[in-house]
Amino acid sequence: MTSTLSRTADADAAVDPGRWPDVAAVPAARLRGTVAAALLRRIAGRVAIRVVFPGGRVIGDTGPVLVVRRPERFLARLGAHGLIGFGEAYQAGDWDTEDLVGLLTVLAADLPTLVPPRLQWLRRFHGARAPGVDENTRDGARRNIERHYDLSNDLFALFLDPSMTYSAALFETPPSGAPDAAGFDELEAAQHRKIDRLLDRTGVGPGTRLLEIGTGWGELAIRAARRGAHVVTVTLSRQQRALAVERAAAAGVGPRVDVRLCDYRELRGSSERFDAIVSVEMIEAIGAQLWPDYVATLDELLAPGGRAGLQTITMAHERMLATRDTYTWIQKYVFPGGLLPSETALDEALAGHSRLAVLDRCSFGPHYAATLRLWRERFTSHAGRVAELGFDATFQRTWRLYLAYCEAGFATGYLDVCQLILGRTERTA
Template sequence: MTTVLSPVADRIDPGRWPDVAATPRSRTRGVVAAAVFRRIVERLPLRVAYPGGAVTGSTGPTMRIHRPQAFFARLGADGLIGFGESYQAGDWDADDLVGVLTVFAQQMGTLVPPRLQWLRRFHGPRAPRAERNTVEGSRRNIHRHYDLSNDLFALFLDESMSYSSALFDRSQDFTLAQHRKIDRLLDATGVRSGTRVLEIGTGWGELAIRAARRGARVLSVTLSTEQRSLALRRAAEAGVADRVDVRLRDYREIEPVAGGYDAILSVEMIEAVGEAYWPTYAATLERHLAPGGSVGLQTITMADDRLAETRNTYTWIHKYVFPGGLVPSVPAIEAVLGRAGLAVRDRLDFGLDYAETLRRWRATFNARRGDVAALGFDATFLRTWNFYLAYCEAGFAAGYIDVSQLVSGRVK
């Protein structure tokens, strides 16, 4: 398939964003995509505005399509990946981006008729082999996101530097809500003075710090050099450096310790593991768990039927944000843990809290766009991340995805 430069290619770096700078040239696919799109939006609470003043729909948020030919060409060539790339390129926009994406997310299971869902496996690109979550592949995947810049994440995260869902209460204080999430996991897994804690996926160290403040000794592993550096500094500033050890290590490379760990904690890490490696991940949890110990996981989830239909789909999020990942379902996690000899004994779902978390991140990110640009990130990156945060917020707001805390132990 040949391509032509996007109408805004002069503002998009083709070396950094090749598939955003170039518009697919396929008139037939574009015509088909336009017809399908118009049929779909006819039954949605959505207004679509076109150049020249034409508007379809009478209720709902408004999606403004500035360059219909480019928009439909991308949609016809690359489906939902093209939908996201068309936003990155500026082919369409919306004042209420989350509102528009929520309308689509609420209907995601039926946008493609159920009788045609099976065709997903034959349409669209496959995940590149380089993104498979081997030990080396995982390092590359993690580096592409988490090593962008500590300063970037510090611009929009709360002061705890937590990059996962908060758990809100009536106070609505963001950092307190992040601590509430962490403390619930620590309480549920019995972390106290003398507890030996293994954390898989360090983040920027807040969980390890709060566990150490309880008197626990923590080994935390990460594949991000940027995260490890800042987590160690933050632990030292918190006065718990003697109880927090952060190592640059894959979960498959953790050395055993005599007696194992009393608590193993992993917050929003399993989504990056990849389905092929879920059994290895679960076996790692069981192998390092002390007798009578507990495992506390926080994970983004989707319904089991949606997992079955989309598990082999390569998405816009994979391509531009989280390569190699797959959001599991709770039944899938329970099954893989069960085969490793672990049973879930406690569960909390709080997806709307994640929608609120993402709303706050995106508001702060957009309010500090100038600071993001000053770090060297271009205008296409700003649109990409605005879309990413809105896309995720819409998924949680619509209930298409959820987030759960799961506490498990060995099967007795």
């Protein structure tokens, strides 16, 4: 094995216990580790993966190879903490692989049934609840956003395209297709295609009063302002706001873009009304308990005859119900406080807490897999520059796993992404 394993010599780097306490600590879980070993043998016998242990022992016959570097640590983490332990074992370098996306794709394709029914009871031992500090109170939401989006604008610039757009792109191939061959030079145009579709479907043009919930680094607001719209865009990220203001000014549309550092909930009760509202991959960050309030806010702030456009990552409704109370590796290390909705859950929130209905849907999950592949390749290729920004080897392994995990989810259809256009129909007016 050469490619990935030779690039990940950082697997042997010491884990900073101050920065990564649960990655540095190995649980004492010999019995659960024994159960995990049995489960691993079962999984390798059912799905197309091979597991290679020190000394050359192999379980499984075909497929991507999971190389176990430190078996006792790996199995103890897996047995004590389930999928969180699996992720922490990768962060610590206890296992590795040449084909991270391929391995995770195989596992994601069979994720709901990997653990047999007779062992489902084990979840009670590693199905921890999210810590209270992650709850999306107004202070909590600000902390959660800072933990991800305020890491460093320079970090995100290393792997995003020049538009600094951090959401699914829409490539020229149809939404039902898989743009596997897309290159990085196509990504900016694909991001603009995604943005323009939302602006077109919500009728954004000269004189439009537009609200954007979730600024990102400002590309959507800039494109809307170039159409002649007057944009109010809100964010909780200080670093994103600073760069969005700078970019809008450089684009010559600064006077038409009002970038506010505030929670979307602060807009409720005001006299402001908007002809259009757009929000791209923001509703996933607020948690299920706030979905009713979120759609009610859209309804309150949308002027008569207006349209709202949402882009959101989704999962199947039954999977959302099964996992909504589970604390996940992604929540712990990447997106604290978040939860992916299902389209059914969003439909129910709209019906129960607003006068809005979905007028148009467009799903394009394979395009997100392609977007993530391009981000992951860029992130990996800039490992040295990521380190220069002060991000250690454990951080880099964390983000490689995060990007690969998400890519696998979209490639298998376990995750999807869609644009929903909302409005008040005659029935809901």
